[in-house]
Amino acid sequence: MTVRRAVERLLALVRRRRLDRELENEILAHLELAERDAMARGLSPEEARRAARRRFGGIDQMKEEHRDQRSFRWIETLLRDLRYGLAALRRAPGFTAIVVSVLALGIGANVAMFSVVDAALLKPLPFPQPDRIVRLWEAPQPGVLNATSAPDFLDWKRLANTVFEALSAEQSISVALTDKDGATRLSGKAVTADYFQVFSTRAQLGRTFAPEEDQPGAAPMIVLSHAAWQSDFGGDPDILHRHPILDGVPHQVIGVLPPGAFDRDETRFWKPLVFTPDQQVRDIHWLTVYGRLRGGVTAAQAGERMQAIHAALTETRSIEDRKATIVVAPLARLLVGAGLQRSIYVAFGAVALVLLIACANTVNLLLAKAASRGRELAVRAALGASRGRLIAQLLTESMVLCLLGGVAGIALAALLIRVATPIWADSLPFTADVKLDLRVLSFAGVVALGVALLAGTFPALRASFSNVAESLNRSVRGSSGAHARLRRAIVIGEVALSLVLVCGALLLFRSLLKLQQLDTGVRIENVITMSVDLPPGAYPTPQKAALFYRAMAQRLQAAPGVSQVGLSTVLPLQWISNGEGILVPGIPEQVHVRFKRVDPGYFRALGIPVLAGRGITGQDNDGTPRVMVINQALAARLAEVARMKDPVGKVVRVSTPGYLETRVFIPEVEIVGVIRSERVSSPGDSDPPVVYVPLAQAPSPQVKLLIRTGAEMAVAMPAIREAVREIDPNLPLGDVETMQQVRDRTLSGASRPAGLIGAFAAIAVLLAGIGLYGVLSHTVTLQRREIGIRMALGAGATEVLSHVLRNALSMVAVGLGLGLLATFALTRVMKNLLFEVSPLDPVALTVACVSIALIGLLAGFLPARRAASLDPVETLREEG
């Protein structure tokens, strides 16, 4: 076919009406002329008309041929079927609404979930050549991640430039931003100058750091994130000439980043990381290192090179240093942890099941519809429509339904994403931009098409295979036959699938309940927490900080609505990232411990019992001998490695970080008490050994306030702020939250999808119930005559009722059986998400089975009651 003709044929689709009209006219003219000629040959008008028709041939065949020639007939047919399908759907608005909303639920949930999966797991990171961005760390043992010291980082940077285009170190910081309205806290990062080369990000306004700007003596300057520029600085167009005061020092804003990934991170600004002489120590590991690989270099190759560099650098150092591995891992794989990944996949699996159930329901509804349309289809078949044409038409109809469902689903997904983004934003990495983009829309299209094929094929095939004569003969009755069997099978499948979902949801809920009851070793009711960061300018010495903390605790204790106050460098129920070592006389290796600095009020405010010796008191300060309290886990560890039965009174050496300098002291410290271990990580992990050092003896510029209030936490907040302002008006309070929130974050992480999966399970059960109801109610309609006869023969209403209910229960029972098998197979994947709940928890399984059976009974009861209330005389007469 020539191109010209193909174009003409496509155009003919649009001109279909006009071309048909012209053809009609041509035929009329042709016949008129033929008649005229025939009459001229002497035929009568009647004979002439007949002769003309005869000579012309089959008019309808010719028209079909004409359409075939002038256009692509399958497209014309498709368009006609679409029109016809839409008309049919308009005639049955109730049916259409149900199917479309069922599909919209299934498709919408899947599309929303896919947008999360896509953003968090599938899409490349939103930076140029994202696969070249890596993170580097030292692993003293496999699986352990150690930060990097400044000299190591500088050595790496100097020696590894054959494999890295840029290598940058980062340290999270937090500063007080002061302006005329007071002080606010701003999270930021101190980074070496080529940080933005690693992420290949340029400034939108101004510039990022120049190479020499992380050297000593450089002027104070910052780069702002777009979000910080907009919210903290009101989008001031003159921002590059402003000098905001951070921790009392004016900083020049040299650039603003473009909007994007960095806006979703909590980092609001970046400043150059300038190494002071006392930070240039090898045994303080504090930096996070990111690199951009050179083109063509793989992470594995870079890893080999780094290992060689490490070997050369540590030749003269301790065995412990030398045996460490240097890990170079693509950033993309690090951002989503295994737990989150599992949660996302389990939730995605759950919505996939919901979609499957929605499909099953749609098939069921379409089958019911096809059954009631059997007569119409039979008539069309009798009039010469081929089986192919009927199938095509029915498929087109279900396609229209699914496309409508898809469009509604996309709208629903957009809504879900809008509503849920603030909720899940915290758990997703900052690089994940969850939105309805082209990728998600194509996914929606594929799902809708797949559903259309899956849901449309069965009913179409079934409908067109049914015997024409049988369908035309209305006396055929009863619920038997392949058609009814298929519908029953579908309902059974739905029951089975919803059982899997309900079990999954119940398991997660039970796990959440167990977590709620978990004894964490701390009392957190009515405890508010907030963070305090002392600006080094105003608090240059540890003594000043210690005085401030003491004054603040006393002042807060007196504030109205406050019952107890405690201070700590790390929140309870939160992992203590600060690791140190203690040296016990007589054993060569140091004992690794977690390190926490607390004030005298901490143990009391959180109800942590002292098991032996004493807690920390107000007398433990700068002028008194150094003491510490250890937890049970450390006591056990000391008993194991140092045969130290009673640690109280023993003296050990503890590496202790300094106040502002990163230098570490290793003073002698007396163990004065043992407390019961408090939980610091998610359930399942055992308690790590922890030392508690008096805050007054080793102050830190950053502490967390823990305040137990009266019944109404919110009431105490103004008094708390006022109390802090009285002592230092320039000090902002940040990260205000309740301990309950901290607890939920730490403990429920793994079981978090419970609510989500619970909602999906509810939808699934609802859909299965609708499916069951549909099938039974259709069966009852078909069996009216049979029921009528039985009742005429003396069957009572209860008998009829129980007959229909038995029918329902048999389906539910088979479905539950199959569902249990599937549950056994599937809930195993949830094992890591469950806390102290077996994937085969009998309580969850029983509750799930019983609730589904109840819903099945309810779905069966309505049609059953209708059957029982039939008037036999009426039914039989009506069928006549």
Next chain:
Amino acid sequence: MSAIDMSKPQSEVPYGTLDLLILKTLEAMGPLHGYAISRRIEQVSGDSLQLSQGSVHPALIRLEQEGWIRTDWGISETNRKVKFYSLTRAGKKQLLVEVANWEKATALVAHFLESMS
């Protein structure tokens, strides 16, 4: 022409021949309407061709889409507005191609029959 496939009533003339007949008719007679074309083909071929007159219309739309013939509106002998078809320049070329093809094919068949007898 006894072996006609009845399921394809449109190919009562050898496949592709109808195009040739229509193009040739238009070349010889100038602009004609559909009825006149079918009459002319009938008259020239006498009883030897079993052509339903209607089947020229699908052929005409195809030839028009190919750009070989052009349509103009005119008035029929019964005073109705009808399409008059005439040969385009491309159509004239196509006619030469079709005639050449036809001659090649018949020569081949003739040669074949001769050499087999």
